Amino acid sequence: MTGLGLEDRCAIQETIGRYAHTFDSGDAEGFVAVFTDDGIFEVVLVDQPDQRAVFQGSDELREFAQSRMATVGHVLHHVSGIVFDDTTADRPRTRATLIATRQHRDGPALVTHGTYVDDWRRTDAGWRIGHRLYLALGYANTHQQT
Amino acid sequence: MTGLGLEDRCAIQETIGRYAHTFDSGDAEGFVAVFTDDGIFEVVLVDQPDQRAVFQGSDELREFAQSRMATVGHVLHHVSGIVFDDTTADRPRTRATLIATRQHRDGPALVTHGTYVDDWRRTDAGWRIGHRLYLALGYANTHQQT
Amino acid sequence: MTGLGLEDRCAIQETIGRYAHTFDSGDAEGFVAVFTDDGIFEVVLVDQPDQRAVFQGSDELREFAQSRMATVGHVLHHVSGIVFDDTTADRPRTRATLIATRQHRDGPALVTHGTYVDDWRRTDAGWRIGHRLYLALGYANTHQQT
Numbered sequence: 001m002t003g004l005g006l007e008d009r010c011a012i013q014e015t016i017g018r019y020a021h022t023f024d025s026g027d028a029e030g031f032v033a034v035f036t037d038d039g040i041f042e043v044v045l046v047d048q049p050d051q052r053a054v055f056q057g058s059d060e061l062r063e064f065a066q067s068r069m070a071t072v073g074h075v076l077h078h079v080s081g082i083v084f085d086d087t088t089a090d091r092p093r094t095r096a097t098l099i100a101t102r103q104h105r106d107g108p109a110l111v112t113h114g115t116y117v118d119d120w121r122r123t124d125a126g127w128r129i130g131h132r133l134y135l136a137l138g139y140a141n142t143h144q145q146t
Numbered sequence: 147m148t149g150l151g152l153e154d155r156c157a158i159q160e161t162i163g164r165y166a167h168t169f170d171s172g173d174a175e176g177f178v179a180v181f182t183d184d185g186i187f188e189v190v191l192v193d194q195p196d197q198r199a200v201f202q203g204s205d206e207l208r209e210f211a212q213s214r215m216a217t218v219g220h221v222l223h224h225v226s227g228i229v230f231d232d233t234t235a236d237r238p239r240t241r242a243t244l245i246a247t248r249q250h251r252d253g254p255a256l257v258t259h260g261t262y263v264d265d266w267r268r269t270d271a272g273w274r275i276g277h278r279l280y281l282a283l284g285y286a287n288t289h290q291q292t
Numbered sequence: 293m294t295g296l297g298l299e300d301r302c303a304i305q306e307t308i309g310r311y312a313h314t315f316d317s318g319d320a321e322g323f324v325a326v327f328t329d330d331g332i333f334e335v336v337l338v339d340q341p342d343q344r345a346v347f348q349g350s351d352e353l354r355e356f357a358q359s360r361m362a363t364v365g366h367v368l369h370h371v372s373g374i375v376f377d378d379t380t381a382d383r384p385r386t387r388a389t390l391i392a393t394r395q396h397r398d399g400p401a402l403v404t405h406g407t408y409v410d411d412w413r414r415t416d417a418g419w420r421i422g423h424r425l426y427l428a429l430g431y432a433n434t435h436q437q438t
Contacts, residue, residue: 160375163374163387222391224373226370253403254391
C-alpha cells in the first residue's frame with residue numbers, strides 16, 4: 001500500500017457507508033454533507049451511456065435526495081468491495097460495488113446494481129466525495145432508481 | 147476519526163463478520179460468544195414497531211440461534227456499510243446494512259433486509275455486542291426470518 | 293488481534309475486492325494476478341460435494357475467466373463479512389460471503405451466493421490467493437455460474 005495511510009483509508013470507507021445510511025434513513029442534509037460543496041453525482045447506464053443524469057453542487061444534490069427519498073420509499077444501499085485505484089495523497093479514487101434493495105408487498109426486491117467510482121477530496125471537514133460516478137448495470141422494471 | 151483506534155475498529159468489523167459466519171455455518175456457541183453474557187438481540191419491523199422480538203442473555207440467544215438454524219435452512223448474512231456513530235472509547239455504537247439470502251429450489255432468494263444498530267462492550271475476551279437492534283425493512287412472504 | 297498487522301489485513305481485504313472488480317470488468321489478466329502463479333480456484337456445491345470444479349495455475353485461471361466472462365454477461369460480485377480465521381503471519385486464511393448479481397431483461401437478479409475460504413500467500417508482488425474455495429449455497433436455475 002502506498003500514499004494514503006490507514007486512517008485515511010478507513011475514514012473514506014466509513015464515508016462510503018455514510019452515503020448509504022444517510023440516504024436510507026431519509027437524512028438529506030447528511031447526504032449532501034458526504035459531498036464537497038461543488039460535488040457531483042453522475043449516473044450512467046453501462047449499456048446505454050447516453051442515459052445519463054448529473055447532479056452538481058449542494059443544492060442539486062439536496063433536491064435529488066429529497067425528491068428521490070420521497071418517491072422511492074424505503075430502500076437500502078449495500079456497498080462492498082471498496083478498492084483504491086489511486087492512492088494519491090490528497091485526491092484518491094475508489095471503486096465499490098452496489099446492490100440496492102426495496103421492500104415490496106411480498107418481500108425484499110433488488111432495485112439496482114452497479115459500480116461506484118469515487119474521486120475524493122481532503123477537506124477541513126474530513127474526506128468528501130468530489131465526484132461520484134454510478135455505473136449502473138441496470139434497474140428493476142427499467143424504472144430508474146438510484 | 148476520534149476516540150477509538152484502528153485496531154479496535156477492525157476488531158469490531160471482524161466481530162460483525164463473525165456474527166454472520168457463525169449463524170450461517172450453524173455454530174450456535176460461536177453465535178452466542180459474539181454477545182456479552184447479558185447481551186440483547188432485538189428485532190423490530192420498521193413500519194410495525196409493535197412487531198418486536200427480544201432475546202436476552204446467553205441462554206435465550208442460544209435457544210434463538212438453535213431453533214432458527216434448525217428451521218430456516220441454509221441462509222447467508224451479507225453485512226456491509228459499517229459506520230461508527232459513536233466512538234466513545236469503551237462503548238462505541240455502529241450501524242451496518244444487512245441482506246440475508248436463502249437457497250430456494252430455483253435459486254438464491256432474498257429473505258430479509260434491514261439495518262443493524264450495535265452497542266459494543268470491551269471485555270477481557272475482546273469486543274462483544276451488548277445490544278444489537280435489527281431494524282428490519284421486511285421479510286419475504288411476511289414470514290419472519292432473522 | 294494477533295499475528296497479522298493492520299496493513300496486511302487491509303491489503304488482503306483490498307485484494308478480495310480486486311477479485312470482484314477484475315472479474316466484473318472483464319479484466320482476465322487482472323483476475324489471474326489476484327492468485328499466485330500456481331493458485332487454485334475450487335468451487336463446491338454445499339449440498340452436493342461431488343459437484344466440484346478446480347482451476348489451477350495461471351493458464352487454467354485465465355481460461356476459466358475468459359470463457360466465463362464471455363458467456364455470463366455482466367455480473368457483479370458483492371463480497372462482505374471478511375474475517376480472519378487464521379492470522380499466521382505468512383499464510384493467513386480468511387472467510388467472506390458472496391452474492392453475485394446479473395442484469396436480466398426485467399432487472400437485477402441473483403446468480404449465486406456462498407462463502408469464500410481463502411488461503412493467502414505473501415509474495416514479492418504483495419498478497420495473493422494461494423487457494424480459494426467457493427462453497428456455493430446454490431445457483432439460479434441450477435445453471436452453474438461462478
